Amino acid sequence: MSALLQVEGLAKHYPVKHGVLDRAQGVVRAVDGVSFAIARGETLALVGESGCGKSTTARLVLRLIEPTAGTIRFDGVEVSGAAELRALRRRVQVVFQDPYASLNPRLRVGEAIAEPMEVHGIGDARSRADRVKELLGLVGLAPFHAQRYPHEFSGGQRQRIGIARALAVQPELVVCDEPVSALDVSIQAQVVNLLKDLQGRFGLSYLFIAHDLAVVRHMADRVAVMYLGQIVETGPKRTLFANPRHPYTRALLAAIPHPDPRRRGRVQHLGGDVPSPMNPPPGCRFHTRCPYAQAICREQAPPLREVAPGQASACHFAEDLPRFDAAVGEGIAPRAAERLALYAAAKARRAG
Amino acid sequence: MRDNAPLLRIEGLRTVFRSSVGEIAAVDGVDLDVPRGRTLGIVGESGCGKSMLSLSVMRLVPPPGRVAQGRVLLEGQDLLRLSAGAMRQVRGGKVAMIFQEPMTSLNPVHSVGAQITEAMRAHDKSASGAELRDRAIEALKRVRIPSPESRFDDYPHQLSGGMRQRVMIAMALACRPQLLIADEPTTALDVTVQAQILDLLRELQDETGMSIILITHDLGVIAEMADEVAVMYAGKVVERATAAELFASPQHPYTLGLLGSIPRLDEDRERLLAIEGAVPPPFALPKGCRFHPRCPFAIEACTRAQPALEPVADGHLAACIRAPVEQSAELAA
Numbered sequence: 001m002s003a004l005l006q007v008e009g010l011a012k013h014y015p016v017k018h019g020v021l022d023r024a025q026g027v028v029r030a031v032d033g034v035s036f037a038i039a040r041g042e043t044l045a046l047v048g049e050s051g052c053g054k055s056t057t058a059r060l061v062l063r064l065i066e067p068t069a070g071t072i073r074f075d076g077v078e079v080s081g082a083a084e085l086r087a088l089r090r091r092v093q094v095v096f097q098d099p100y101a102s103l104n105p106r107l108r109v110g111e112a113i114a115e116p117m118e119v120h121g122i123g124d125a126r127s128r129a130d131r132v133k134e135l136l137g138l139v140g141l142a143p144f145h146a147q148r149y150p151h152e153f154s155g156g157q158r159q160r161i162g163i164a165r166a167l168a169v170q171p172e173l174v175v176c177d178e179p180v181s182a183l184d185v186s187i188q189a190q191v192v193n194l195l196k197d198l199q200g201r202f203g204l205s206y207l208f209i210a211h212d213l214a215v216v217r218h219m220a221d222r223v224a225v226m227y228l229g230q231i232v233e234t235g236p237k238r239t240l241f242a243n244p245r246h247p248y249t250r251a252l253l254a255a256i257p258h259p260d261p262r263r264r265g266r267v268q269h270l271g272g273d274v275p276s277p278m279n280p281p282p283g284c285r286f287h288t289r290c291p292y293a294q295a296i297c298r299e300q301a302p303p304l305r306e307v308a309p310g311q312a313s314a315c316h317f318a319e320d321l322p323r324f325d326a327a328v329g330e331g332i333a334p335r336a337a338e339r340l341a342l343y344a345a346a347k348a349r350r351a352g
Numbered sequence: 353m354r355d356n357a358p359l360l361r362i363e364g365l366r367t368v369f370r371s372s373v374g375e376i377a378a379v380d381g382v383d384l385d386v387p388r389g390r391t392l393g394i395v396g397e398s399g400c401g402k403s404m405l406s407l408s409v410m411r412l413v414p415p416p417g418r419v420a421q422g423r424v425l426l427e428g429q430d431l432l433r434l435s436a437g438a439m440r441q442v443r444g445g446k447v448a449m450i451f452q453e454p455m456t457s458l459n460p461v462h463s464v465g466a467q468i469t470e471a472m473r474a475h476d477k478s479a480s481g482a483e484l485r486d487r488a489i490e491a492l493k494r495v496r497i498p499s500p501e502s503r504f505d506d507y508p509h510q511l512s513g514g515m516r517q518r519v520m521i522a523m524a525l526a527c528r529p530q531l532l533i534a535d536e537p538t539t540a541l542d543v544t545v546q547a548q549i550l551d552l553l554r555e556l557q558d559e560t561g562m563s564i565i566l567i568t569h570d571l572g573v574i575a576e577m578a579d580e581v582a583v584m585y586a587g588k589v590v591e592r593a594t595a596a597e598l599f600a601s602p603q604h605p606y607t608l609g610l611l612g613s614i615p616r617l618d619e620d621r622e623r624l625l626a627i628e629g630a631v632p633p634p635f636a637l638p639k640g641c642r643f644h645p646r647c648p649f650a651i652e653a654c655t656r657a658q659p660a661l662e663p664v665a666d667g668h669l670a671a672c673i674r675a676p677v678e679q680s681a682e683l684a685a
Contacts, residue, residue, distance in 0.1 A: 049542040049544055049545070050512075050542050154399075157630075184397045184398050185569055185572075185610065186609060186610060186613040186626060186627045187630070188613065189612075189614075189624035189626035189627075190626040192615070192624055193624055211542045211543060212543050213543075214614070214615040215615050217615060251544060252544065255544045256572070257543075257546070257547070257550075257570065257576045258616070259572050259575045259599060259611055259616070260599060261575045261576075261595045262596075263575075265554075267547075269544070269548055269551055270544050270547070273545075274512075333600040336600065336602050338678060339608055339676070339678065340608055340611060340612050342678060343605065343608045343648060343649075343677070344612070349648070
């Protein structure tokens with residue numbers, strides 16, 4: 001399987017400067033040696049808390065910032081010079097988290113969607129206008145919306161506009177940087193469904209950045225969990241969710257609120273904040289918050305190693321962790337499940 | 353007897369805005385009780401009126417909006433009839449509020465300690481500076497902020513999102529309120545931090561016996577926190593029940609849609625059961641049941657009359673003529 005995107009040893013370090021002499025006081029290791037690959041038509045989710053480096057990784061892939069170290073190969077070609085970068089800029093597009101901030105308020109929606117085509121010299125004014133109408137239809141909006149301004153739309157609609165703009169130049173890879181985190185749960189579901197439909201239709205690859213593993217479960221084929229600039233666990237979705245082999249992955253799963261009041265108070269949540277990436281803890285970076293930490297964890301950094309086919313974990317005790325069941329609970333009540341099924345059936349009938 | 357009475361009772365509350373198309377209601381006839389020492393969860397999408405409801409309770413509705421009708425009874429006293437001065441003492445005194453974005457609700461140019469002591473001074477003019485400082489540090493300790501003595505002098509930008517929300521909670525609880533209104537308190541936070549903040553709110557409730565109104569768009573958060581639940585849609589309560597009852601037997605199709613939208617870990621579904629469309633704006637409400645254009649169970653009768661909020665089971669109210677949905681003839685067939 002040849003990867004569409006291949007990232008090796010990617011790192012981004014920011015010097016921290018203080019005082020009138022601007023002397024470097026230290027280094028923030030925002031991304032610290034990250035490797036992954038995304039195949040055509042595949043979704044890789046990059047998951048972690050704020051400050052774990054997932055958005056910096058997204059920006060590195062987009063080459064919005066220059067990496068300190070590491071290589072990015074797109075479709076077999078290493079992205080280094082200006083020519084490759086120009087091609088990359090068309091073939092890789094991005095959908096940002098905040099649909100309010102990522103649209104120019106003074107551009108009509110049609111102009112905003114047509115802009116990437118203009119930049120890349122695709123088509124003429126007329127064909128671009130037709131394409132805008134087609135794109136609006138693809139994301140569930142109407143042609144007349146092209147004449148409107150962003151403030152006339154709800155958050156969910158604006159995110160649809162952002163998706164239409166990303167698709168305008170027919171990219172192969174779309175970097176989705178927390179595309180649903182700012183939206184209501186009901187609207188999140190619409191956008192997640194839309195992204196999946198578009199992927200099926202155009203064979204898109206997604207690098208999907210998120211802090212919520214529940215959303216990821218519905219989007220991803222493979223998952224990489226990041227903590228303090230490094231990948232601590234990665235694997236195919238099913239394996240990783242069924243048997244997470246890193247305590248941090250388990251903590252992220254346990255934190256998800258479940259629609260089941262019977263589960264309340266039965267789950268122990270992770271304490272503390274992510275430590276400063278300027279001064280990461282020695283040994284395993286997660287040991288300060290880890291309920292299973294031992295002496296060795298404070299001294300030796302665990303390498304990311306394969307623990308099951310396709311699944312890798314950076315934990316000294318990946319094989320010794322207790323059985324994981326905190327995330328599941330009793331699930332949804334039978335009566336509620338029955339009515340949800342009726343709801344789904346009625347909805348499908350309406351859709352025809 | 354007295355203890356059985358709810359701490360807060362909202363009766364027939366109607367909050368309206370005057371606009372070029374006439375008077376429009378953001379909150380349209382809402383009745384709710386907040387029991388003592390318990391949590392009432394209010395759930396609905398953006399634009400359903402849940403934040404306007406809480407602002408109405410606090411009498412903080414931004415002009416040109418105003419509360420047109422109803423009563424807000426805190427221990428029997430109607431807050432809507434209080435003088436402006438008396439209401440100021442209620443706010444931050446008996447009733448406190450925290451908001452979604454702790455960065456925008458904290459003042460960036462004052463230290464967190466100064467902001468907490470300011471809130472305390474507003475309700476206790478006699479306390480000395482040193483006394484207030486001690487009490488503020490105590491308040492920071494109560495919300496489990498590590499090394500509160502040194503955090504006292506920190507500015508908001510020096511704190512993480514979770515820490516800022518803890519500071520907001522410390523400030524809200526500074527005067528030991530009987531009621532805390534939490535408007536999407538964890539929406540902008542990471543899931544791990546969200547879990548911490550919800551744990552903290554529950555612990556503080558156990559310690560102080562305060563009541564909480566928790567406003568959220570996420571039924572998952574409701575399941576973690578609420579004792580009683582009200583589901584709001586387009587300015588109205590469409591379903592009310594205890595949390596246990598609501599999740600065991602959700603009745604209103606809107607509640608079902610919210611439940612189906614939650615991505616779940618215990619189930620492999622290819623597509624999420626989204627609610628199509630969006631909440632209608634208050635100036636363009638559909639006729640009949642306000643949810644009918646988005647409702648997969650809607651029939652012709654739903655487009656004619658607004659359904660009343662009526663009992664469907666003991667202590668369980670729903671405003672839907674199709675509930676319970678499994679008994680609707682055409683579906684059973």
